[in-house]
Amino acid sequence: QQQVKQSPQSLIVQKGGISIINCAYENTAFDYFPWYQQFPGKGPALLIAIRPDVSEKKEGRFTISFNKSAKQFSLHIMDSQPGDSATYFCAASNNNDMRFGAGTRLTVKP
């Protein structure tokens, strides 16, 4: 069964716009929520991560919002750039058991 549900499957945003990707999880034991970015032909790379003791984490143009009661978290990309075009995966883990969402293919149009 899919333990982490991610939406949308694909997203097209104009340059300068805000990209928003949402994830929801089932297992309340998850205690670490990273986002990975993957470019074509490459393996995923960690972008930003959050623990459930905070509701928001911001790194540059990237922000994670976390809602523990709703078991949801989201990635916001401000001032989206064509170089942000990639596939984004949310994940949730408990110790070393990490489960990934299905991915969102983001295209930022110039």
Next chain:
Amino acid sequence: GAGVSQSPSNKVTEKGKDVELRCDPISGHTALYWYRQSLGQGLEFLIYFQGNSAPDKSGLPSDRFSAERTGGSVSTLTIQRTQQEDSAVYLCASSLGGPYHEQFFGPGTRLTVL
């Protein structure tokens, strides 16, 4: 040092053949993971090694799939009697182990079963 490396980068095989995929993790990383990424799909967990502990094989899709990790370093994923539905990118990742540690991914092996 170098990142996670995987070989081969591409593998084309005929249905029914066995294949071996190799992963060299980052030196010093005690945890090693294998994932499968099918076209347009997410990352499907296959197997996890942590130090000398028994591996977590809960994600292996069938008994045709097996993996080993020798000397706590290099890992090999073996698929026996390959089927067309095994076609995917197989990704390896390593980490320092324990909670909250980043997984570093290799570039993957693209397997095509004809």
